[in-house]
Amino acid sequence: MATLLIVEDDALLLDALSGQLKQLDYSVCTASSVPQAMALLQMQAVDGIILDLGLPGADGIELLTWARAHIAGLPVLILTARDGVEDRVQGLNAGADDYLTKPFNMQELQARLQAMLRRARQPAFTQASSTQGPQLTTLGPLVLDHAGQAAALNGDPLDLTQREWELLALLAHRVGEVVTRDDVLAAWRASPTEPGQAAAPLASNALEVYVHRLRKKLDASPLNIRNIRGLGYMLNRP
Template sequence: MATLLIVEDDALLLDALTGQLQQLDFSVCTASSVAEATTVLQSQAVDGIILDLGLPGADGMELLTWARTHIAGLPVLILTARDGIDDRIHGLNAGADDYITKPFNMQELQARLQAMLRRARQPAFTQSSSASGGPSTTIGSLQIDHGHRNAVLGGEPLELTQREWELLELLVNRCGEVVTRDDVLAAWRAGPPEPGQAAAAPLNSNALEVYVHRLRRKLDASNLVIRNIRGLGYMLAKPAE
């Protein structure tokens, strides 16, 4: 049975979430502030966090930063009313594994929680340090160095454009989960234009299809598959153990 920490200051929502997750066989502990949540995390082990951002006293992002510093690999799902693209990008770039905005669908929350927890238990997916000391991720035969923004597949360097790298990193960071088209396009728009590409070059679903096709071809020699999830986006399937 997985244990979840819910960090939420709305008492009614906290009670409702707790009850529904317990019915789904989760063990639940709760906190209504960053200070309370930190105390819980220092006193007991949990398998994942559902984190609100608008908390009294200190912002939920402070807890995310603390958790990323003190508890390696702990899955965090942000559940918040902050629905701006910049907020979502900031939360994911700060280390959240997923981001859902309120109001939300309980079935979707359940599905995303289970996907997040499965990914955290996936033995083929490991996070470590690269030879240069920076953060790296290995999944199957692919290793990516986040600090130097490069990738190695089967011991051979992968030649990637800036957009291909950003797409690959996003898919790897959320391996086994759906990455929506909007997620990719938002990440692209938040960064600088690709070298040699005009700043006004369109970033749309058609352009995304082209980059997904190119990235699939570059991963052909591996056991990594980028799946189309109809009507939603894409998912990097977990390699067979």
């Protein structure tokens, strides 16, 4: 059972949201201000945060920045009435994993929470290994060296940019499963900017460009990146 911290100063919304999440088998703790949330996080471990921005005394971004500095990998979903593009950009650039505006649909919130928590449980760029030494993933003629962030196809090194490597590693880590656009964009947001590129909001159309480029580099193999309409992408097993 995942434990969620809801940081919200609207008592009615806080009570309603807590009740609905508990019905969905989440364990819930609550805070109505940034200091209260910080104190709770120092006493109790949680699996994720639902964070309002318009809080009394201090903005929710302050809590987000503090959490990123003190609790590595803690998933944060911003839930706020601020629906401007600049607000979204600020929240995501500050380290939020997702951003949803009020009023919201409970089913959408549930889906976003599940995706966010799933990403936290399944790191994008690592492959679990029970042995010491280089962490390798082998998919037919494709070999990924996660320690060196390098890939080879039919024994020949692949020339990959940082973003292409991250995309390929995520698809390979979940080979045969659908990887959503949000999964990829969240993984990219969590990684350093490519050399020579300014930090900027990542767009969905940029993902399509990287998928196209990666398909061309895998063209000489039985591996295929499928476009799953309305969902995302899937790397077929060779």
